[in-house]
Amino acid sequence: MDHSSTDLSSVHRPIAEANGLPNAHYIDAGVFDEEKHAVFFENWSGLAVAADVPQIGDAKPVTFLGMPLLIVRDKQDNVRVFQNICRHRGMILVEEPRKIEGAIRCPYHSWCYATDGRLVSTPHVGGPGQNVHDAIDKATLGLIEVRSHIWNDVIFVNISGNADPFEVVHADLLARWAEFDMPVYHGGADSRIQLDLKTNWKLIVENYCESYHLPWVHPGLNSYSRLEDHYHIENVGKFSGQGTHVYRQIKDEDGSVFPDFPGLSDKWQAAGEYLTFLPNVMVGVQRDHIFVILLDPIAVDRTVETAHLYYASPETSANLRAKNTEQWQVVFVEDIMAVEGMQRGRHGGGFDGGRFSPAMDGPTHLFHQWVASCIERGRTAKATAAE
Missing domain, CATH: 2.102.10.10 (Rieske [2Fe-2S] iron-sulphur domain)
Incomplete structure (x- = not known):
């Protein structure tokens, strides 16, 4: 197909009327190549x-x-x-x-x-x-x-060299998480999780953005950080995601916990937030550890997801780190069913990109709009260069 002909206008409608990105943006190799340049190479992507x-x-x-x-x-x-x-x-x-x-x-x-x-x-x-x-x-x-x-140990690259400075592009997100602008320490070999997923990279970001699926996909997590304990985080054209008012610290057998990041405000005693440095770096911040998930888009229908866990101190309990890694791995693995199932569903010829719940899908809709805007800018630049 001529991937430059995909109609993205419905993505930009108000959420109650909008559709998601068309099927071709999940299954067509030509569209994947278009995204490579317009979404990944033109922006600050996680490497x-x-x-x-x-x-x-x-x-x-x-x-x-x-x-x-x-x-x-x-x-x-x-x-x-x-x-x-x-x-x-x-x-x-x-x-x-x-x-x-x-x-x-x-x-x-x-x-x-x-x-x-x-x-x-x-x-x-x-x-x-x-x-x-x-x-x-x-x-x-x-x-x-x-x-x-480099931000908090994550290496970002701008392949084209055309993006504004990282601190400018992500100024709003960096300001929101300014309290976490401090040294972080990778937990080591036992603090790394890698999954090879049969899905398009965008479906992983979409799933990460929202808490709507918690009761059915993450029953264990939902038992203590319930759907109703979560809130949406939305900044048009910048970032979106979710937060929780109920973050529960993991404890060792003797009741010990990870040391907190120093100087955090009272908000973080019980809160956690989960946002994306667009396009492909998903970050979770909590009082005592941070996780970073990097998405490597191998193909239109294959993505390697690598998560890294970071702590406030270089000296942490190996047993507690192992428990924390296991806990997050359970959550990440539970999502495989959803992201791979949606990928298979994108081969349904009658699917129109889907609809959004105005109450529950605001962060996901903003992500779709951001991707669509990147693609449209790329098409405009290509058309201008061809004149």
């Missing part, structure tokens, strides 16, 4: 966490929407993101996570790069034994750096 490269010299290759990238912690302890390709013939530089002891060496012709991206060595480039050539200017042939920003 990984800095805890993936904890030590100086650590390097981790990742593929993001088909683009080979390399996350490196350089000699100055800065986390940087480069395209994982040699500037000579485009060879992949690093195949597996590893420590860079000296330089990043291309396995093809041995061009070498410093961890800050500088091209430092070009052996035999001018002929046998001649390591320089007038046509090869090292100063202009460093690794291609991808614009990046």
